[in-house]
Amino acid sequence: xxxxxxxxxxxxxxxxxxxxxxxxxxxxxxxxxxxxxxxxxxxxxxxxxxxxxxxxxxxxxxxxxxxxxxxxxxxxxxxxxxxxxxxxxxxxxxxxxxxxxxxxxxxxxxxxxxxxxxxxxxxxxxxxxxxxxxxxxxxxxxxxxxxxxxxxxxxxxxxxxxxxxxxxxxxxxxxxxxxxxxxxxxxxxxxxxxxxxxxxxxxxxxxxxxxxxxxxxxxxxxxxxxxxxxxxxxxxxxxxxxxxxxxxxxxxxxxxxxxxxxxxxxxxxxxxxxxxxxxxxxxxxxxxxxxxxxxxxxxxxxxxxxxxxxxxxxxxxxxxxxxxxxxxxxxxxxxxxxxxxxxxxxxxxxxxxxxxxxxxxxxxxxxxxxxxxxxxxxxxxxxxxxxxxxxxxxxxxxxxxxxxxxxxxxxxxxxxxxxxxxxxxxxxxxxxxxxxxxxxxxxxxxxxxxxxxxxxxxxxxxxxxxxxxxxxxxxxxxxxxxxxxxxxxxxxxxxxxxxxxxxxxxxxxxxxxxxxxxxxxxxxxxxxxxxxxxxxxxxxxxxxxxxxxxxxxxxxxxxxxxxxxxxxxxxxxxxxxxxxxxxxxxxxxxxxxxxxxxxxxxxxxxxxxxxxxxxxxxxxxxxxxxxxxxxxxxxxxxxxxxxxxxxxxxxxxxxxxxxxxxxxxxxxxxxxxxxxxxxxxxxxxxxxxxxxxxxxxxxxxxxxxxxxxxxxxxxxxxxxxxxxxxxxxxxxxxxxxxxxxxxxxxxxxxxxxxxxxxxxxxxxxxxxxxxxxxxxxxxxxxxxxxxxxxxxxxxxxxxxxxxxxxxxxxxxxxxxxxxxxxxxxxxxxxxxxxxxxxxxxxxxxxxxxxxxxxxxxxxxxxxxxxxxxxxxxxxxxxx
Numbered sequence: 001x002x003x004x005x006x007x008x009x010x011x012x013x014x015x016x017x018x019x020x021x022x023x024x025x026x027x028x029x030x031x032x033x034x035x036x037x038x039x040x041x042x043x044x045x046x047x048x049x050x051x052x053x054x055x056x057x058x059x060x061x062x063x064x065x066x067x068x069x070x071x072x073x074x075x076x077x078x079x080x081x082x083x084x085x086x087x088x089x090x091x092x093x094x095x096x097x098x099x100x101x102x103x104x105x106x107x108x109x110x111x112x113x114x115x116x117x118x119x120x121x122x123x124x125x126x127x128x129x130x131x132x133x134x135x136x137x138x139x140x141x142x143x144x145x146x147x148x149x150x151x152x153x154x155x156x157x158x159x160x161x162x163x164x165x166x167x168x169x170x171x172x173x174x175x176x177x178x179x180x181x182x183x184x185x186x187x188x189x190x191x192x193x194x195x196x197x198x199x200x201x202x203x204x205x206x207x208x209x210x211x212x213x214x215x216x217x218x219x220x221x222x223x224x225x226x227x228x229x230x231x232x233x234x235x236x237x238x239x240x241x242x243x244x245x246x247x248x249x250x251x252x253x254x255x256x257x258x259x260x261x262x263x264x265x266x267x268x269x270x271x272x273x274x275x276x277x278x279x280x281x282x283x284x285x286x287x288x289x290x291x292x293x294x295x296x297x298x299x300x301x302x303x304x305x306x307x308x309x310x311x312x313x314x315x316x317x318x319x320x321x322x323x324x325x326x327x328x329x330x331x332x333x334x335x336x337x338x339x340x341x342x343x344x345x346x347x348x349x350x351x352x353x354x355x356x357x358x359x360x361x362x363x364x365x366x367x368x369x370x371x372x373x374x375x376x377x378x379x380x381x382x383x384x385x386x387x388x389x390x391x392x393x394x395x396x397x398x399x400x401x402x403x404x405x406x407x408x409x410x411x412x413x414x415x416x417x418x419x420x421x422x423x424x425x426x427x428x429x430x431x432x433x434x435x436x437x438x439x440x441x442x443x444x445x446x447x448x449x450x451x452x453x454x455x456x457x458x459x460x461x462x463x464x465x466x467x468x469x470x471x472x473x474x475x476x477x478x479x480x481x482x483x484x485x486x487x488x489x490x491x492x493x494x495x496x497x498x499x500x501x502x503x504x505x506x507x508x509x510x511x512x513x514x515x516x517x518x519x520x521x522x523x524x525x526x527x528x529x530x531x532x533x534x535x536x537x538x539x540x541x542x543x544x545x546x547x548x549x550x551x552x553x554x555x556x557x558x559x560x561x562x563x564x565x566x567x568x569x570x571x572x573x574x575x576x577x578x579x580x581x582x583x584x585x586x587x588x589x590x591x592x593x594x595x596x597x598x599x600x601x602x603x604x605x606x607x608x609x610x611x612x613x614x615x616x617x618x619x620x621x622x623x624x625x626x627x628x629x630x631x632x633x634x635x636x637x638x639x640x641x642x643x644x645x646x647x648x649x650x651x652x653x654x655x656x657x658x659x660x661x662x663x664x665x666x667x668x669x670x671x672x673x674x675x676x677x678x679x680x681x682x683x684x685x686x687x688x689x690x691x692x693x694x695x696x697x698x699x700x701x702x703x704x705x706x707x708x709x710x711x712x713x714x715x716x717x718x719x720x721x722x723x724x725x726x727x728x729x730x731x732x733x734x735x736x737x738x739x740x741x742x743x744x745x746x747x748x749x750x751x752x753x754x755x756x757x758x759x760x761x762x763x764x765x766x767x768x769x770x771x772x773x774x775x776x777x778x779x780x781x782x783x784x785x786x787x788x789x790x791x792x793x794x795x796x797x798x799x800x801x802x803x804x805x806x807x808x809x810x811x812x813x814x815x816x817x818x819x820x821x822x823x824x825x826x827x828x829x830x831x832x833x834x835x836x837x838x839x840x841x842x843x844x845x846x847x848x849x850x851x852x853x854x855x856x857x858x859x860x861x862x863x864x865x866x867x868x869x870x871x872x873x874x875x876x877x878x879x
Contacts, residue, residue, distance in 0.1 A: 141167070143211035144204030144233060148219070155217050159263050162213070167202060174208055179237040181210070185244060200257055201229075201244070209233025210240070214260035215253055223252065230256075291342035293869070294862045296357055299332045300366050304850040305857060307830040310363055317356050320347065330358060364843060369868050371846035374856045378408070378423045379449055385410040387756075387806075387813045388451070389458030390485075391422065392442060392467070392474070393821035394430055397828055399837045402430040404438070405821040405828075406445055409458070409622075411812050417790025420623040420812055422820040424852040425449065426845040427828065435466045439477040453478075456485040460815035462493045484755065488719050490818040491629055492619045496548065498711035499612055502704050503552075509704070512601045515592040516555050517543060519566070522585060532573060536565045550616055553609035559593075560606040564662055567594060594664055597697065600655040604701055607651060608708070611639050620819035625785055627730060629816045630716075630723040637712045644705035648698055668693035719816070725749060726811040731783040734766075735774050742766060749807070756810060762803040769801055785811055827851050 139145045140161035147154070174181040181203065187195045202211050215230030227247050228234040234243060247253055303310055312327025319326055321334045337343040350356055382388050391407040406425045411418050428441050446453055459478055461467035467474045468489055475487035503509050520543040523529045534540060539562075544555040559566060570590045578586065592598055615636045619629055656666040670693055691699075727733055728745035737745070743763055750759040773791075774780060780788055789808040792798055798805040831847050832839050839847075850857045 141165070142204050142206050143202050143213060143216050144207035144209060146216060148231075149221075150217060150219070156263075156267070158217065159260065160267050163264055163267065169203065170205065171203065173205070174203070176208065176235060176237055181237065185210075185240055188248075198244075198248070200248070200253075200260075204233055207233045207235075209235045210244075212247060212253060212256075214256040215247075218256045218259055227253075288342050288345070290863070290866060291340070292346045293357065293866050295336055295340050295343045296333070296362075297366055297370075297862050297865055299329060299336060300363060301370065301850070301857065302332070303328060304367060304370070304847050305854040307827060307847065307851045309833075309836055311360055315358075315360070317347070317350055317358060318352075329363065333358060364846075365869060365872065366865065367843065367846040367850065369865050369872075370857060370860060371849045373860050373864070374849050374853050375425065375449075377856050377859075378425065378853065379451070381412055381421070382408055382410050382423070382451060385412060385809070385813075387411070387455055387457050387810050389460065389813050389815045390442065390446075390456060390478075391460050391815055391818040391821055392438075393462055393818050393825075394433065394438075395825045395828070397832050398834050399832070402433065403825075403828060404428040404430045404441065405824040406442075407818070407820045407824065408451070409813060409815050409820075411789075411809050413793055417793045418786065418812070420625065420786065422622040424820065424824050424849060426849055427824075427841070429841055433466055435469055435472045435474050435477060438466060439474050442474065442478070443481075453482055453485075456482055457810050458488060458814040459485050460488050460490055460818045462490050462818060463497060484753065486718075486722060486814065488626070488722060488815055489715070491633070491716065491719060492616055492817040492819050494715040495612065495616055495619065495633075495712075498708055498715060499552070499609070501711060502707035505703055505707050506700055508597075508700065509601070512598060512605070513544070513552070515589065515598065516559060518585075519559070519589050519593065520555065522582075522589060526582075529573060533566075533569050536569045536572075537562050541566070550613050553606075553613040556602065556606050556609055560602050563593065563599070563602070563658075567662065594662070595669065596655070596659050596664055596666055597668055599659055599662075599664060600652060600668075600697060601701075603655045603658070604648060604651045607643065607647060608640070608704070611636055611643075612708075619817050622820055623786075624816050625812050626719050626723050626814050626816055627726065627785055627811075630720055633712060633716050633719075637709060640705050640708050640712070644702050644709075648701050648705075652694070652698075668697060722814055725752065726785070726807070729785055729788070729807060729811060731781050731788060734788075735770055735781045739767070742770070753807075753810065756806055757803050762807070765801045765804050769804055773797065773801075824848065824852055 140158045146158070150158075169183060169186065171181045171183070186198050186201055188198055189195055200213050200215075202213050203209075204211055209232070210229060211233055212227065212229035215227060219226070219230050227243075227250075229243075229247050234240070236243070300310075308328055310327060310329040312323075312330065313325035314323040315327065315330060316323075317330075320330050326334075333343065333347075337347050346356075388408050388410040391409060392404055394402055394404045397403050405427055407422050408425060409420070409422045412421050425445075428445055430438060430441060432438075443453065456478070459475055461474060465473060468487070470476055478485050479487060503513060520541045523533045523541060524543070530540075539558060541562075542551070542555040542558050545551040567590070570586060570593075574583070574586055574590065615632045618624065618632050659666040725748070728737060728742060728749070734742070743766075746763050746766055747759070750757050750762055777791060780791060783791070785808055789805070789812065792801065792805055792808070827848055828844075831851065832844055
């Protein structure tokens with residue numbers, strides 16, 4: 001049987017069968033559904049098909065055309081097999097066709113088509129040229145481009161596309177002989193004074209003419225006195241007021257108008273019409289496939305948000321539920337099918353070569369669609385917020401490729417007022433780590449996403465020379481392009497460096513942290529020792545990292561709280577059967593931790609690190625503003641200065657008491673003073689130091705405090721400067737500062753942000769804001785900047801105080817840390833693990849953005865995903 005297919009670029013939500021008119025009222029229809037499989041440039045189908053034999057031969061022209069048509073059901077790129085069987089046709093049998101060849105024959109199909117055509121008229125019969133030209137793409141908006149003789153599929157396509165279509169009249173070029181089209185022609189004035197829209201009347205730009213849509217669609221050239229509105233367009237503007245009422249009152253127009261609306265009703269709702277049963281079948285099948293695809297998308301979304309692997313070693317559909325190597329995706333498909341009826345049916349009726357939508361290509365397509373929707377949502381929020389800050393950081397992945405994380409910080413307006421958001425946009429593969437190359441990668445990425453660098457008001461990176469360098473670093477190059485993109489080094493990273501440098505100011509301090517790490521290594525290197533340790537400890541010992549200062553606090557804290565238990569465990573192991581090497585190492589460690597000097601350092605560092613860690617945790621919050629961060633840093637500085645004067649002595653008293661409980665002598669070990677050899681001619685002896693060991697210890701720890709204090713002052717000057725520029729916007733200053741000082745701060749602020757703030761209006765707004773708004777809510781005097789901005793938004797005051805609103809928005813946009821980039825690296829290690837080291841960059845980015853921005857991914861409508869997937873799968877097929 002020779003099969004002809006309508007091109008899939010003419011996707012229809014239904015398939016109306018006009019061929020019934022050709023075959024007579026008594027024609028019967030058999031509709032069967034199948035799946036599409038591509039081989040080369042042809043498309044093959046599988047499913048149930050009805051084989052039939054006709055009584056007479058086809059004419060040669062029909063044999064070269066078709067005796068069965070494939071219509072496309074909805075937009076899921078599934079094809080529906082429809083066979084037209086005449087009333088007197090004899091059905092032989094139903095056969096299974098795994099592959100229906102498009103180059104088959106019509107040997108057993110016999111029918112006298114000439115009689116059918118003569119009975120029903122030439123224009124309603126089966127026309128070979130119509131069938132072969134159904135792939136013509138039409139402009140449904142412009143009737144002037146429609147052919148004189150419109151085929152059934154073209155008519156269906158036009159009517160479908162014009163459902164709910166509202167024409168936007170552009171009559172700028174409608175002039176003819178000094179007259180132009182009047183908009184009033186598209187409305188009919190009723191006797192009662194009301195107006196109704198002439199939906200049937202359409203203007204063609206291509207021909208500069210007016211057309212009647214239904215009469216053009218259902219034009220019958222055999223009729224007499226065919227109106228220009230239905231043929232080649234009406235262009236006589238002088239006679240419009242006479243011809244339009246005359247045409248719309250004619251019987252031919254009313255008949256065509258009713259036929260048009262009946263066709264719309266059949267397409268849109270499936271109610272009425274000769275093909276209602278067919279449309280109901282299509283909708284059932286459409287609903288089935290939508291439920292199947294929703295289940296598949298749900299599984300893909302679940303695995304992507306978890307960062308789990310999809311594929312296994314055996315991805316055959318026939319192996320699902322049988323093989324342990326099918327991978328998480330196929331195993332979840334099998335699990336969900338136990339509770340999802342459409343998915344179960346889909347698995348049961350699957351045949352080899354058919355489409356399953358389980359392949360990794362389909363997974364990638366769905367991941368791409370979901371990730372693009374998440375990314376477009378984020379980008380629309382960024383563009384809506386206007387101002388933003390950029391956060392970038394680099395790390396190597398498991399396959400030794402340098403990945404740079406891109407995070408954008410901005411302010412979102414929502415029902416709660418406002419919210420500071422740091423959104424992840426993806427990973428950028430970096431090939432050169434120079435400041436110039438990284439800057440080009442950043443600018444290229446921003447341009448690709450349509451983000452204007454001119455609206456950037458802040459940038460934050462780590463303290464690496466290629467990123468933070470004053471002359472050739474990324475921040476310097478970005479600032480050269482946009483001077484308002486203020487650079488604020490990552491405060492969490494800076495705080496880590498402050499503590500790291502303070503811990504290296506003396507060999508004694510390095511020895512102290514070395515003992516802690518060696519103690520952890522000693523127990524963790526042996527499972528038996530670790531089991532012994534767990535029997536005596538409530539929580540295990542911790543190792544520390546040089547890049548994460550909080551790890552040092554956890555290591556010191558666990559040993560400080562359980563020092564007695566650790567010493568007891570070491571004594572138990574010492575009396576056990578250890579090898580010589582382990583015994584020597586244990587004796588060395590035991591001697592080190594039972595030293596009073598070690599105990600004092602452990603007590604002091606526990607207090608210092610506790611204070612640093614609390615601030616470090618606060619600084620890493622994504623919604624923190626620079627004024628809050630500055631206050632916490634200043635609080636830490638005051639604590640360190642106070643601890644230097646009072647805390648060290650208190651820690652020594654506590655250490656002596658603890659040493660007594662542990663049977664450790666509370667005395668600093670004395671160090672023999674080295675006597676310098678006299679040189680010839682020298683008479684004087686060396687001065688013997690009179691400073692006690694305790695005093696030396698205090699001096700050492702005071703030096704540590706001084707190092708931390710100086711580091712806090714030096715490394716946080718940029719954020720402190722930014723906080724000072726915006727300090728007058730804080731509630732306690734805004735409503736308490738004298739007017740003169742407030743105006744002075746405002747003037748200085750406007751000089752820096754003259755491109756964003758109108759100086760005169762801003763000062764006037766501040767004067768009014770401090771007087772009238774404070775009367776509305778007097779609690780604002782204790783409010784932070786984000787709370788004041790939320791108050792402005794909740795009460796709709798941004799229209800009255802636009803410059804103040806802009807100032808707060810810029811202030812909250814300024815970054816504090818690049819910790820969000822560090823968090824994205826944690827996801828990178830989960831997604832691109834050693835088992836998935838060959839993951840391509842595109843898939844990595846799609847999985848990462850879905851996993852990291854899972855809150856946005858959860859809000860995506862699955863129907864939108866399916867529709868976009870279907871539109872991508874739709875393609876033009878030519879046989």
